[in-house]
Amino acid sequence: MRVHKDKKTELRRILGLTSALFLMVLLISFLPKQADAATTISVKEINYQNSTITIQLGDSDRAAYFSDTSKKSWEEIPGTISSSNTIVMDISWITATRNVILYLKGSSTSSVISVTIPKQASNFGVTFNKVKGTFTFKNAGNRNIEWRKKGSTVWNLVDPNKISSEMSLMYTNGAALYFRLAPLNGTGISNVGFRPSKEVAISIPKKSAAPLIVINGSKFSIAVKKGMAYRSMNSGGSASEWISISSNSDLLLKNIAPSVLYRVNTATSSAITFQFRTNATSSALESKTTAVTVPIQEGPPNADSYGISLGYTSSSTLSLQVKAASSTLPFEYTVVKEGSELNYQNAVWTTIASSTALTLDNTVAKQGSHIYLRKKSVGTTGNTDYTLASAELDISGNNGVAYPGAPIPTTLTTLITTSGVCNVNRTASYLTFSLYSSTSTTVSSISFIDAYGITRGNVSSKSTVAKNANSTSSTDKYIITTKITSTENIDSVTEELLYAKITLANADVITSTASAGIRLYLYPKTTVHNPTDASYTNNFKRIFQSNDSKDASSFKFVLDLGTVKVIDATEIGKYTQTPTAISSIKYDGYTLTSGTDYSVEYGSYINDDEETVATATVTVNVANFETSPLIDITDTAAPLEIYLNNNEILDKNINIILTNTATLKDIPIAWSITEGSLKETKTSTVTNSDNTTTTVMEEVITYTLELSIFSNSYSVSVSDVTWGETSIFGSAKISGGKAVIYLSNAKINKLSTASTTTNNVVITLSNGYAIRTGCKLTILNAN
DSSP: OHHHHHHHHHHHHHHHHHHHHHHHHHHHHTSOGGGTTTSOOEEEEEETTTTEEEEEOOTTOOOEEEEOTTOSSOEEOOSOOOTTSEEEEEOTTSOSSSOEEEEEEESSOOOEEEEEEOOOOOOOEEEEETTTTEEEEESOTTOOEEEEETTOOOOEEOOTTTHHHHHHTTTTTOEEEEEEEOOEEEEETTEEEEOOOOOEEEEEOOOOOOOOOOEETTTTEEEEOTTEEEEEEOTTSOBOOOEEOOSSEEEEHHHHOGGGSOBTTBOOOOOEEEEEEEOOOSSSOOOOOEEEEEOOOOOOOOHHHHTEEEEEOSSSEEEEEETTOOSSSOEEEEEEOTTOOOOTTTOOOEEEOSSSOEEEETTTSOTTOEEEEEEOOOSOTTSTTOOOOOOOEETTOTTOOOOOOOOOOOSEEEEEEETTTOOTTOGGGOEEEEEEESSSOOEEEEEEEOTTSOEEEEEEEEEEEEEOTTOOSGGGSEEEEEEEEEOGGGTTOOSSOEEEEEEETTSOEEEOOSSSEEEEEEEOOOEEOOOSOTTBOSEEEEETTOOOTTSOOEEEEEEEOSOSEEEOTTSTTOEEEEEOOEEEEEETTEEOOBTTTEEEEEEEEEOTTSOEEEEEEEEEEHHHHTTOTTOOOOSSEEEEEEEETTSOEEEEEEEEEEEOSEEESSOOEEEEEETTOSOOEEEEEEEOTTSOEEEEEEEOOOOEEEEEESOTTOOOOEEEEEETTEEOEEEEEEETTEEEEEEOHHHHHTOOOSSEEEEEEEEEETTSOEEOSSEEEEEEOOO
């Protein structure tokens, strides 16, 4: 019974404790709310720059935990709880591609809170318009936008009103930029803020090089290309609006900078500066700019100051000269045809860089055309020494190029001479005439034509020109004096009136007629007309100085005289009363004596044309004059010069050859011998046929001379060899055109001298020919 009672008592005690606990819980549930503030946690800040969440813990919490949506496992948040009961959690590990919910709780508090970390915005976009230099942002909403440079971690806030101008600072060198939506930190679970958006890369290309701009100082233009733009700079530093170029073209200075160009009676302003650039495109920014300054154009050059002249040199040529022109001060000219205007864009200019006169003909500068001259543009665009071509000077005058007419002869001159007389080597034989000309020129060539216009040949000539002091018109401003120096090329055209066709140095041609100009008439010349008799010859060969009767000593020739009497050159067909005759004859500088050296027999005959032909039969006695010291031509044909009283000279028709009989070989020869020193004889033993011996005396030969005879068939011997007119000849052998001379030692030993004597050894042949030079012998005194 006792046990049962104890069990009841224990049951009552348990029920009492249970009731007490229930009442305690009920009491706690009805406590004031302030009691919960110290026992819950909250999110104080979500910092997206630092990728952290700051969590406010309860007063009794000594740790904090987080979990995902499953809340099956909790991980402690590492870190230290601050004195204000906060702890910072790293959220950099949380994916940015989706929203992520985190659950948080403290170690003592019973409450669990959740916070949503938003995903990163990925639809943010940025575009850069290279043409306008503007930025456009897509899907930014009302969020702030930030940018940074590549390689930098510093983000800068975008001011939509300033972004374009700020970015323009980077155009010069270009830049790689990144844009994003700026992060917005959260302040609690109900205001979680925004992550930064994905970064958008934008490349700003650097500006391309400035365009190369060249001022064409000749055409007064600037070449530009499509897509470029230009503007002018004002003196105060301001600039005009940019003007875009729509096609490849030339900007003419007269359109864009007319004030720099020279204008008559109008003052030019200062130089003008232009800026040029290449406009931006969808793929490139606008280029850097080029500045060029257009200088002021100089007026036309002064003709007197620069020595500018234009003169006409013929009916079809002119001379243009600028005496001041040089490589550092060049000029240029262009020709504009009659009726046309000078067009700077089409004109072709020719440089004049020296003071040398230029020659233009009528194929280049036609009659009526205009020749413009100016200073050439020099220097390089952009340099301080750059100049435009000056304004042009019309050097041809208001009426343009006006060539004078070709010279026209107004008088008739007939030149009369005998064929062959006019010779370049005889100035007295020249045929002289004069012409008038409007230009300063000379005769270049002269040809002669016959009455039918057929060219018969040219003559040699020379001419000079001088101003005509008595000029009365433009056609006779100059006198051209011309001398025909040889008619050799037309000497065969005789007894026929010929007309001169004269070509001047300036290419003008003067053609003579029957009424005006220059005519020529040649009388027949004297010719050799030998009969077949052997005693008559044109080429006489003589054995020089031979007295052998078998050697010819004279010869004959016959001349047909060109005219019976000496002509009168004042009129065709007119003669003097003097018969044509030989005045003198020369040979190798020696003048032959009439009557002894030569003789002439005059006669005549009737030819096939029944004309009387005068003749002169000449006999030349060569042996009479060949020893003259003036004659030194041997073994070579030399002409006989025949002078007639009509000024004819025949110096190519009759030749004489004086042939040396022999010549001394191995010259020069020089011997020196002491008087009486030569051995004259010697003895020798001769073995006879019967083997007996005989002693004989022999002459000693020390010196020999060798001759070459001009012909193997010519018979001649050595007469003597002398020294100072004393014979030293021993003996000689002649065979096959060769002669060997042996000098006598005995005779040489007899030569004596008081000291030292040198003489030529003279060799005399049997035909009288003597060799007087080539061998010298010196005799020395024995004492």
